[in-house]
Amino acid sequence: MDPVWITTVLLVPCVVVLTAGFFYLYSVIMGLLSKTSVRNKVVVITDALSGLGKECAGVFHRGGARLILCGKSWEKLEELADDLANASDPTVTFPSKLVLLDFGDMDSMPEVISEILECYGCLDILILNSSMKVKAPAQSVSLEMDKLLMDNNYFGPATLAKGLLPAMISRRTGHLLLVNSIQGKIAVPFRTSYAASKHAVQAFFDCLRAEVEEYGISVSTINYTFISRSASTENTEPASKSIWSLLYSRKPLGVSLDEAATEIIKTLSNKRKEVVIAPSLPKVAVYARSFFPNVFFAVMAAGVKNTAASENM
Structure with missing residues (x-):
């Protein structure tokens, strides 16, 4: 041999x-x-009471960040702060600062911005994590609901970012990270108002990225499908074999809280501008929308006729 x-x-x-x-x-x-790249950094997290918000708070807290947690309930914010403090070494971590924030109340935004800046006098990272979802045929969504969606998903994050930007520009450093849905990239039936708000906020931060680069400020967007539910809450009914049902099945196409939080940390550390967190099929849909739009539109329209799949969206 x-x-x-x-x-x-x-x-x-x-x-x-x-x-x-x-x-x-x-x-x-x-x-x-x-x-560890966030150690001593002032990090603002909106909707810190959500699943992803709590996961990020835990990761950043253990990494030594100076957290400013924002949410709608003061009591729940206090509980979260206590949980973080009890689960960590106080000699290497910092007590969390708390700020009440409700993007549905736009009149309160100037006060919220002032409170955030009063916490440490500056900020290094702003994580815009909030999201409001509505699933319904377009004609059944009221104008009031349209406005509420836009406040929570677009006007709120944009207004907060604009209000905090001067503090970053004056120091010529900072990072804004938008946690957005993949529906900021593609539009799906029965998500008209939701997808519109997500497209709007995606465009805003894409434009802002170029505007603030000269000041040394980074802007990142993360688009994910949805947070996977635990196995105990998964639907146990037999799944449909159609492509449409596969596209909207809850289990295989979602991302875990840990996966999303880890990707956020990596994105901040590497200063990546845009990240899509999704399995192959949703990513293919994003590219199909750009390069094969007629095919994408046909698949979306065919799915609407699939009653079972439509009800599962």
């Missing part, structure tokens, strides 16, 4: 294992560095 061939057979598996090991260690090290 050829010695060269024997050597090759023996070396290839070793090279593959070593390479895989190197990339694994690299990912672990980068993950640890990302989590």
Whole structure:
């Protein structure tokens, strides 16, 4: 047997294992560095009481960030702050600051902006995490609901960002991160008002990114499908075999809280401008909308005729 061939057979598996090991260690090290990159940074998290908000609060708190947690309920914010304090070493973490924030009350925004700036006098990172969802045929959504959606998903985050920007510009540093839905990229039936608000806020921060780059301020957007529910709450009914039902099935196309929070940390650390967190099929839909629009429109329209799938959206 050829010695060269024997050597090759023996070396290839070793090279593959070593390479895989190197990339694994690299990912672990980068993950640890990302989590410590927020140490001593002033981080504002909106809708900190949501599942993702709490997950981010925990990750940032353990990383040594100076948190400013925003939410609608003072009592629940206090509970969250206590939970964070009890689960960490007080010698390496900071007590969380709390600010009441309701994007549905736009008249309160000037006061909210002042309270946030009074906490530390500045901020380094603003995570805009809030979202309001509505699922209904377009003709059944009232104008009042349209306005409420736009306040929560567009006007609120945009107004808060504009109000806090001068503090970042004066220091010529800062990072704004918008946690947005994948429906800021594609529009789905029975989500007319919701998708419109998500498209609007996506466009706002895409424009803002170019405007503030000269001041050393980064703007990132993260578009994800939805947060996966726990296995205990998954629908146990037999799934439909149609493409439409697969597109909107809850289990395989969602992302976990840990996955989303980890991606947020990495995005901040690497200053990536845009990230889509989704399995392959939703990502294909995003590209199909741009390069094969007629195919995308046909699939969306066909899905509306699928009653079972429509009710599952």
